[in-house]
Amino acid sequence: MRTRAIAAKELKDALRDRRTILAMIVIPILVLPVIMFLPAFLASPERNPVQVAVIQADNTSDDFVAKLTSNQIRVVRIRGEENITRLIQNGDYELGIVLPADFSRILEGPDQTATITVFVDQSSTRGSIALSLFQDATTQYADKIVLERLAKTGLPPEVLTPIETDVRSVTVTGIGSIFLALLLPLFLGIYAVTGAMYFIMDTTAGEKERKTLEALLTMPATRTEIVVGKFLIAVLIALLSSGLAILGMTGGTMLVFGAFGEASAPGLTISLPNLLLIGLATLVLAMTAASIEMVVAIFARSFKEAQNLLSPLTLIVVVPAIGMQYMSEQMLRSLAVAPIFNAMLMIRDALLDRASLGNVAPEFMSAFVYMLIALAVAIKIFNSEKAMVRY
Amino acid sequence: MIQCKSLTKKFGDFAAVDQVSFDVQDGEVFGLLGPNGAGKTTTMRLLSTVLRPSGGTASVAGYDLIQEPQAVRASIGVLPEETGLYDRLTPREHLLYYGQLHGIPGEVLRKRIDQLLEVMELADRANTKVGDFSKGMKQKVALLRAFVHDPPVFLLDEPTAGLDVMSARSIHAFVERFRKEGKAVMISTHNMTEAQKLCDRIAIIDHARIIATGTLGELEARTAQKDLESVFVQLVRD
Numbered sequence: 348m349r350t351r352a353i354a355a356k357e358l359k360d361a362l363r364d365r366r367t368i369l370a371m372i373v374i375p376i377l378v379l380p381v382i383m384f385l386p387a388f389l390a391s392p393e394r395n396p397v398q399v400a401v402i403q404a405d406n407t408s409d410d411f412v413a414k415l416t417s418n419q420i421r422v423v424r425i426r427g428e429e430n431i432t433r434l435i436q437n438g439d440y441e442l443g444i445v446l447p448a449d450f451s452r453i454l455e456g457p458d459q460t461a462t463i464t465v466f467v468d469q470s471s472t473r474g475s476i477a478l479s480l481f482q483d484a485t486t487q488y489a490d491k492i493v494l495e496r497l498a499k500t501g502l503p504p505e506v507l508t509p510i511e512t513d514v515r516s517v518t519v520t521g522i523g524s525i526f527l528a529l530l531l532p533l534f535l536g537i538y539a540v541t542g543a544m545y546f547i548m549d550t551t552a553g554e555k556e557r558k559t560l561e562a563l564l565t566m567p568a569t570r571t572e573i574v575v576g577k578f579l580i581a582v583l584i585a586l587l588s589s590g591l592a593i594l595g596m597t598g599g600t601m602l603v604f605g606a607f608g609e610a611s612a613p614g615l616t617i618s619l620p621n622l623l624l625i626g627l628a629t630l631v632l633a634m635t636a637a638s639i640e641m642v643v644a645i646f647a648r649s650f651k652e653a654q655n656l657l658s659p660l661t662l663i664v665v666v667p668a669i670g671m672q673y674m675s676e677q678m679l680r681s682l683a684v685a686p687i688f689n690a691m692l693m694i695r696d697a698l699l700d701r702a703s704l705g706n707v708a709p710e711f712m713s714a715f716v717y718m719l720i721a722l723a724v725a726i727k728i729f730n731s732e733k734a735m736v737r738y
Numbered sequence: 739m740i741q742c743k744s745l746t747k748k749f750g751d752f753a754a755v756d757q758v759s760f761d762v763q764d765g766e767v768f769g770l771l772g773p774n775g776a777g778k779t780t781t782m783r784l785l786s787t788v789l790r791p792s793g794g795t796a797s798v799a800g801y802d803l804i805q806e807p808q809a810v811r812a813s814i815g816v817l818p819e820e821t822g823l824y825d826r827l828t829p830r831e832h833l834l835y836y837g838q839l840h841g842i843p844g845e846v847l848r849k850r851i852d853q854l855l856e857v858m859e860l861a862d863r864a865n866t867k868v869g870d871f872s873k874g875m876k877q878k879v880a881l882l883r884a885f886v887h888d889p890p891v892f893l894l895d896e897p898t899a900g901l902d903v904m905s906a907r908s909i910h911a912f913v914e915r916f917r918k919e920g921k922a923v924m925i926s927t928h929n930m931t932e933a934q935k936l937c938d939r940i941a942i943i944d945h946a947r948i949i950a951t952g953t954l955g956e957l958e959a960r961t962a963q964k965d966l967e968s969v970f971v972q973l974v975r976d
Contacts, residue, residue, distance in 0.1 A: 352838035356827070363826040363867075562822035562883070565786040566839040567812040732790055736783070 349568040353576025361546050361580060370545040371584050375538055375592035390472045392419035397477035400425045400440040408450035415484050420477070431466050441477035442467050454492050457499065531625075531698055532691040533668035534592050539629050539690075540636040540664045542588025543581040544657055547637065550577050551644040552653035555735075564735065574729035578637055578722070585633035593625075621697035624707065628693035631714040635686075636664075638721035645734045663687055671695065680706075684713035739764050739922045740785065740891060744794030747780050754780040756946040757794065764890070765920040767913060769927060769937030771970060777946040778926040779819055782895045785924070786816045799890045799922075812840065815884030817894040821876045825869030829860050829879045832868065833886050840887035847886075854882045858908070874905030881912055892916055892923045898932060910936060930967040940966070944974050 361367045388394065401412055401424050416422045423440070425431075431443035443466035447453070453461040465481065468474040494504055554560035563573060617625070640657055647653035667687045671679060682688040689710040696702040696710075728734045740762040747755040755777045762768040772778050783789045785796060787807040796803045799813035823832060830851060837847040855861045858878045863871070868879055877897070884892060894913070898906040913936050916923050927933055933940055934954060941951040950957060950973050954966060963969045 348841065349839050352835060356824075356831075356835045359831070360824055360826050557825075558818060558820040558822040559824055560822075561783075561788055561818055561820075562816070562880075564788045565811055565814065565816040565818070566836060567808050567841070568839050569808065736788055 350572045350576045350579075353568060353573060354579045357546075357550060357577055357580040358583070361549075361584060364546075364549065367546050367549070367584070371542060371588045372591055375542070375588050376595040378595070380595050380598050386472070390476055392476055392480060396421040397441040397473060397480060398423060398439070399477060399481065400431060400434060400443040402426065402428050402431065402443070402445045403450075404446060404448035405450075407448070407452060408446040411446065411450060411488060414488055415481070417480075417484070419480055420484065435466055435468050435474070438471075441471070441473045442481055444481065457496055531593070531596060532671065532694045533665070534596055535589050535625070535629050535694055536632060536664035536668050536687070536691055537661065538589040538592040539585050539633040540640075541661055542592075543585035543633070543637055544640060544660075546584050547577075547581050547640045548644050548647075548650055548653040548657060550581070551641055552647035553650045555645075555647075556649045560735065570729045570735065571726050574641065574726050578634075578641060578725065581637040581641065582630070582633050585637060586630060589629045589633065617698065618700070621700060621702060624697040624702055625694050627711065628690040628697070628714070631711070631718050632664075632687070632690040635690075635714070635718040635721045636660075638718065638725040641725045642721070642728050645728060664691075667691060683709045686714075686717050689714040689717075739800075740768075740796065740798050740924060742781075742785075742794070742796040745781065745784055745791055745796050746793035747784055747789055748792040753946050755784060758943070758946075758948050759794075760941050760948060760951055762891075762922045762924050764922050765917055766938045767917050767923045767925060767936050769925050769933040769940040770943055771927060771930075771933055771940055771966075772943035773928065773974060776943045778928075778943060779895055780946075781943070782816075782818075782893050782924075782926050785810075786814060786893055787811055812887070813889050813891055815887070815889040815892045817877075817880055817884045817892070817897050819895040819899070821880040823868045823876055823879055823883075826867055828865045828867055829855060829882070830864045832879055832883055836883050837886045842887060850886065850888075854885065858882055858912075872905075874901050877901055877905060877909065881909060885912070890921055892921055893926075894923065895926045896929075897925060897927070898929065899927075906932075930965075930970060934966045942970060942973050949973055949976075 361371075396417075396419050399415070399420055399422050401415075401422050403409075403412065403424065412422055412424070425434075428445055431440075431445070434440050435443055445464040445466075447461055447463070450461055453459045463485070465478065467478045469478070493507065497504060497506065551560075554563070564570075568576075640660060643656050643660070644653040647656055664687055667685075668691055671688070671691060674682075679688075679692060683692055683706070693702070693707055693710045693714070696706050740760075742758055742760050745755055745758045746753065758777070758781060760768070770778050770781060780789065784791055785798060785803070787803060787810050791804065798810045801809040801813060803810055827835070833851045833854065834847065837851065842850070852861075855864045858881070860875070860878060860882070863875070868876055871879070881894075881897070884894075892913075897909050897913070901909065910932070913923060913925070917938075925933070925936065937954075939951065939953050940957060941948050942957075943949070950960065952960065954969075957966070957969045957973075958964060961969045961972045963972055
């Protein structure tokens, strides 16, 4: 009853705090899609074709220039090679190409090579995209010329490809799921750990600083009831924040794949049991993180001090999440019962549809045990006078 | 009533409260007077179970401070040195929250809150967040919080510090009411006028120890002084 009253008050207070709302809702749902989608949107040549300045020595390269032009490349013919570097550096063009004289006549010959000079600023994303598009178009054009040259000599095209590779993908999930499997454990982990961090600082060190905690300690609620009431709302906020991060992330992924015209964007299919596993792993991670953060924050005398103490905690999830991307499957399995790794592996296994009882049981059981230990420590610390009262 | 027996609180080697003993009877207003850092607030924190004694004990409303802290908390109304209110909650929400923590049933609690807000002339601001309130109004809400469960014992720490005359008078009126209703009221203050006006008996605390206890008349007779301020100065100086 008292725990419920404490939890209800905490929730009401948190929902009226604009900073909690910002950390809980706005950042996860808006920031991820913006971070993921905006660069892709801005750099996308479909929406905004790259500008290529073409300098022709004569009109023998007209056919090549015509083939170069597409919905992704806008060609502008200019005169004078001397200004090209400045024009690219100024951002007027992403690419500058200089076509030699007698271009078509060189290509008509059996063994001559036409050299095209390309000017590009490779530190610019749009410059790199333009270069890549230009090289694709040039390769296509060159392939056509090669076939014509071979035909004249009477050789078949296969003379150029003594070996070819036939790649067959065994990936059972869509490319979207692979993309999510790489990023989702990282972001879910970050939001499970940081989503309620502001609330926890406010409800522990903040309450201590504002002296509301002392008034609460004079009430008949036990300190265990106080910590549990606060803990429940911290977990709820962390879960909401993580859930919204998934929505933001999924939306962002679909937008990014859409922006590149990938048909595989709808490959984000997760079965219900896998979705439940992801929820369970996030819940355990959020509960563990909330317990640890409450223990750390209650020792702080002020909100600011709590911020300084808690901020490095983000690393406990970022380091394993990033490390996981570079580890072999065997190495990851050996970390199945390691804190943080266990919950993140659960999320990854579920996303890649690799979850089995043998995989998930040690991951979940160990994560659950760590959570119980962290919560028990939090309850013990809240029952300690030294942690709770500012002398 | 409150009975303190050799109550002691040490932080490391430093004794913040040292062998403090006194009684507060039902229907009595007892003042704890002392200079800053003398141990007044620590004594209040001990009696409200926020701190655990290092030595000695006390009983509050018949409950032992160390053995039955939860029963003690249910029997006291505490007005801390700082109001400790939630800026984003209204007076009504505060009283509802603390009333629930005291286990008061819903309908009874709602009626009591309406009465209390009316008595404290806060009914028209009952649904305004306290972050927008003046210090005086916040103090009134904090006093109602102490009173919401109608406890037999009150611990008021500097109840009128920083308040204007009108706000201080309404707090004083409540203290008078508590006395008439037979409550045991303990006030910690260094406001001599307030102590003289409200307190039936006074204890003077200095350097963590009680150095004198008695009615104003008894203290004046003991020190051969004619007002509380002179009594206080002489006792603390000696």
